[in-house]
Amino acid sequence: MSKPSTNKIAEENLKEVVSSWLFSSSGLKCLLTPEVPKSVSNPRPDAVGIRHVGGQLRGDFEVVSVIIRPSTKRFISACGEAKAHSIQADRSYLACYLGDEDFDEEQINAALHLEIGLIRLGSENDCRRIVPAPLNRPQSSSRATLLHQLGLVVCQLCAVSFSLFPENEQDDAVLWNEQWADRFGRLRNESVYDRRHLCSDCVRNIRELAGERDSY
DSSP states (O other): OOOOOOOOOOHHHHHHHHHHHHHSTTTTOOSBOOOOOTTSOSSOOSEEEEEEOOTTTOOOEEEEEEEEESSOTTHHHHHHHHHHGGGTOSEEEEEEEEETOOOOHHHHHHHHHHTOEEEEEETTSOEEEEEOOOOOOOOHHHHHHHHHHTTEEEBTTTOOEEESSOSSOOOOEEEEOHHHHHHTTOOBTTBOOOEEEEOHHHHHHHHHHHHHHHTO
8 A cells, every 4th residue: 555645734625625526516416515513423424415316206315425534544444434434324435635646556445345435635626536435225213313413304205305404494394293202102291202304395295185185
């Protein structure tokens, strides 16, 4: 393995570069790149992208997790940390700043062996995917927890992900499952925390269907 790249660059700058690449048409074309607060539990990614993959007939999406490093120092350990994110993300990447250098064959083979993707960050604020990340099978509960900590939820009908705190007001809905919570002993002081979300599109469609039914 080649000598680790130790070029210094501001970590926040690297996060901005990666987030822009996740969102851009030349990158992964993610619909959302939410800011990752420090309150996110371990393992906490440095950048996250929400990528729609369902097409016109499905609402599927992928959670893309990225660990960002200012060099290739302790590269294998960084690869292992990126791999740990497969518990909650559909695709896991390690992004390293290399300046004018490139990943060597041994580093690429390590990423392939651990089934993570590699992203090269260059001296011109360029971001290039070297190894595509394969699709993981994350734990559904861990994935849902990460999304919620990012301020996102999943619609129970169409399966799209949407923000709990949109810039513009949206007509979404929350269903509180009191009987379900009581059945599993999660009803405390008559307070219910078990909830399911419906996106604004599904709420609108349900209302239109209900209106058509009432007009018969």
